[in-house]
Amino acid sequence: MQRFLLCLLSFTLLAAGVAAQAAVVIGGTRVIYPGGDREVSVQLTNDGENPALVQVWIDAGDADAAPEQSDVPFIVLPPISRVEAGSGQVLRISFTGGKTPPEDRESVYWLNVLDIPPAPKAEEGIPQNFLQLAVRSRIKLFYRPKGLSGKANDAPEKLQWYLSRSGGQAVLKAKNPTPYHVTVSRLEILRGESALVPVPVDEGMIAPGGSLEFPLPANAPAAIGQVRMTTINDFGGRVARDVPVGR
Numbered sequence: 476m477q478r479f480l481l482c483l484l485s486f487t488l489l490a491a492g493v494a495a496q497a498a499v500v501i502g503g504t505r506v507i508y509p510g511g512d513r514e515v516s517v518q519l520t521n522d523g524e525n526p527a528l529v530q531v532w533i534d535a536g537d538a539d540a541a542p543e544q545s546d547v548p549f550i551v552l553p554p555i556s557r558v559e560a561g562s563g564q565v566l567r568i569s570f571t572g573g574k575t576p577p578e579d580r581e582s583v584y585w586l587n588v589l590d591i592p593p594a595p596k597a598e599e600g601i602p603q604n605f606l607q608l609a610v611r612s613r614i615k616l617f618y619r620p621k622g623l624s625g626k627a628n629d630a631p632e633k634l635q636w637y638l639s640r641s642g643g644q645a646v647l648k649a650k651n652p653t654p655y656h657v658t659v660s661r662l663e664i665l666r667g668e669s670a671l672v673p674v675p676v677d678e679g680m681i682a683p684g685g686s687l688e689f690p691l692p693a694n695a696p697a698a699i700g701q702v703r704m705t706t707i708n709d710f711g712g713r714v715a716r717d718v719p720v721g722r
Contacts, residue, residue, distance in 0.1 A: 497610040498523025499558055499590040504711035506586055508549075508568065510578070510620035517566040519588065521558040528591040530555050531566055533584050533616060547584055548573045549616075568616070576618050580654040580683035581627075584616040615680075623654045630655040631706040634681070636720045638699050639688070645695065646688040647674060647702065647720065651681040660713055661705035662689055666696050671703065 502518035509515075521527055532542035533549045542554075551568045558564045568586070576582035591609045619627070630653040639648045651657055659679035664672040674689050681687045705715045 497588075497590040497612050498525070498560075498592065499527050499529055499588060499612075501586075501588055501612055501614055503614070504707070505614055505709070506568065506616040507709050508570065508616060508618045510570075510618065512570070514567050514569040517568065517586065518563055519558060519566060520563045521560055523592070524560050525593055526557055526559045527593070528555070529558050529564065530589040530591070532587050533568070534587060535584055538585070538613065542587075546574060548575060548618075549584065551586070570618070576620075578620045578622075580623070581620070581656050582618045583656055583680070583682075584618065586614050586616045588612045617656060619655075625653055625655070627655045628708055629653075630657050631704065631714070631716060632718070634704070634718065636702060636718055638720055638722050641688050641690075645691045647691060647699070648686055648688050649681055650686045651683060654683045656683060657681045658707045659687075659704050660707050661703075661715075663703045664691075664695055664699055665701040665703055665717060672696070674702070 498521055500520050500522055502520065506515060506517055519529065530542070531551050531554060532545055533547050533551055534540050534545045535547050548571050549568055550571050551566055553564075553566075556564050589609055589611045592607070594607060625633070630651070633651075633653050634657060635650040635652065637648045637650070639646055641648075647662070649659070657680070659676055659681065662674040662676050662679070664674060666672055672692065672695055674691060674695070676689065679687070699720045701717055701719055703715055703717050705713050708714055
């Protein structure tokens with residue numbers, strides 16, 4: 476049923492150009508689960524004018540996986556709830572063990588919130604071409620084991636940037652030597668004292684011990700000494716830093 480709702484939503488938005496917005500809002504843009512904690516809480520708020528049926532689940536990265544196919548070491552309660560208009564619901568996420576994630580680095584999962592609005596009442600009349608839209612919100616959940624070296628907020632400063640080539644194209648390559656994920660939301664080349672050249676950032680999350688390449692635009696200078704990167708911290712805030720680029 477859920478897969479059908481999600482497919483119906485995608486088809487409707489593409490075919491009709493409808494801009495759907497979830498009435499149920501997640502309190503935050505990411506969830507941090509410290510290793511050793513019994514549980515963490517996430518606040519949902521219904522900002523709409525009608526009650527909503529909410530289904531929640533966690534997946535390991537496959538956005539198309541149905542809730543019953545999820546194989547993660549977490550449980551989220553309540554999995555289904557009715558949230559009244561102007562009211563809220565607290566989700567409790569607990570670590571269950573089982574498929575234990577690595578203890579030497581962060582692991583990333585995804586919290587899904589499916590907002591299913593109520594159908595029109597019979598007395599209000601249902602249009603002949605009525606479509607019921609369910610809107611899904613999806614945010615990252617980071618499992619952070621105890622005893623990791625350094626601090627998550629310092630990880631962006633430890634990224635190592637290089638000018639390189641990949642498939643015949645010039646790229647900026649970022650290496651992450653830390654045990655934390657670093658998400659880059661904006662990247663610009665510094666040219667002179669004030670001129671900035673934007674670099675496209677698609678999926679800017681750099682995994683622990685991993686690297687990520689950012690293809691350079693056609694107007695990028697041949698020599699790059701510094702870039703200004705904007706990263707997202709644990710609270711969803713954006714922090715800009717100027718960092719050197721090596722070769």
